[in-house]
Amino acid sequence: MRAQLARVDAVIVQAVIAGALSFSHLHDLAAAAGQGGWKAWAYPVSVDLLLVAAWRRMRQQQRAGQAAGGTRLWFLVALAASLGANVATAGLLDLDHVPASLRVVVAGWPAVAFFGGTLLAHAPHGPQAPAAPASSSTADTDAEPHPAPVAVDETDRSALPASSTNPQPAPEPTAEPVATPTPAPAPAVSLPPVLVDRVRALAEEHRSSTGHPADPDAVRARLGLPPSMTPSVAAHL
Structure with a gap:
C-alpha cells in the first residue's frame, strides 16, 4: 500500500513540475509576442486545458469503440503548441x-x-442507443375478416322425358315429389368491434337522414362485405 502511494505521489509531483515549466514557457512566449498582462497568463491555461480535454475525450471515444480521428487532431494541435513554446524558449x-x-x-x-473546445464539447460521449423497431401502423382489428365460405344450393332439375319415335308413347308412372330439406340458415358470424362500431354508425346515419331504419343488406354492401355477412350485420342493428 505504501509503495503504491509512493508511486502515485511521484507521478503527481512529476506532473506538477512539468506543468509548471510548460506553463512558464507558454507565458514567456505569449508575452514576447506582444500579449502582455493577464492575456499572457491566459495562453498557457488555454493550451493545457485543450490538451487535457482532447486526451480525455479521445480515451472515452476509444473505450466506446468510436472513431477518434477529429479528437486526436485537436490533441496533436495542443501538443504542438505546448511543445513548440517549450522548444522556442530554450x-x-x-x-x-x-x-x-x-x-x-x-x-x-x-x-x-x-x-477546438466547441467541437470537443459537442463530440459524442458514448455509443448511440439502437433505434426502436417501428411498430405496425395497422392494428389486427383493422383488417377485414375473411368471408366465410358460403355453400351454394344446387337447384333441382327435373328429368326431361326422352323423345320416342312412337307417336303414342306409353304413359310413365308419375313419381310422388320428394320434399327437399330446406338448408338451415347459416349462423351469424360475430363481427370485430371495429366493424360493429362502423355498422352502427352507418345505421345511425341512415336513420338520421331518412327517418327509417337501415337495411342490413345496404349496410353490408356499403362496408364491402360478402352477402353471407348480412345476418351478422342485421344482428347488430
Missing part, C-alpha cells in the same frame, strides 16, 4: 525580436482553441 528564439509569423500564430491561437 534559447533557439530571440524573445526580444520575435518574428512576425510567430506573433500571428500567437494572436490567432484563441480562435483556434475556442473552435
Whole structure:
C-alpha cells in the first residue's frame, strides 16, 4: 500500500513540475509576442486545458469503440503548441525580436482553441442507443375478416322425358315429389368491434337522414362485405 502511494505521489509531483515549466514557457512566449498582462497568463491555461480535454475525450471515444480521428487532431494541435513554446524558449528564439509569423500564430491561437473546445464539447460521449423497431401502423382489428365460405344450393332439375319415335308413347308412372330439406340458415358470424362500431354508425346515419331504419343488406354492401355477412350485420342493428 505504501509503495503504491509512493508511486502515485511521484507521478503527481512529476506532473506538477512539468506543468509548471510548460506553463512558464507558454507565458514567456505569449508575452514576447506582444500579449502582455493577464492575456499572457491566459495562453498557457488555454493550451493545457485543450490538451487535457482532447486526451480525455479521445480515451472515452476509444473505450466506446468510436472513431477518434477529429479528437486526436485537436490533441496533436495542443501538443504542438505546448511543445513548440517549450522548444522556442530554450534559447533557439530571440524573445526580444520575435518574428512576425510567430506573433500571428500567437494572436490567432484563441480562435483556434475556442473552435477546438466547441467541437470537443459537442463530440459524442458514448455509443448511440439502437433505434426502436417501428411498430405496425395497422392494428389486427383493422383488417377485414375473411368471408366465410358460403355453400351454394344446387337447384333441382327435373328429368326431361326422352323423345320416342312412337307417336303414342306409353304413359310413365308419375313419381310422388320428394320434399327437399330446406338448408338451415347459416349462423351469424360475430363481427370485430371495429366493424360493429362502423355498422352502427352507418345505421345511425341512415336513420338520421331518412327517418327509417337501415337495411342490413345496404349496410353490408356499403362496408364491402360478402352477402353471407348480412345476418351478422342485421344482428347488430
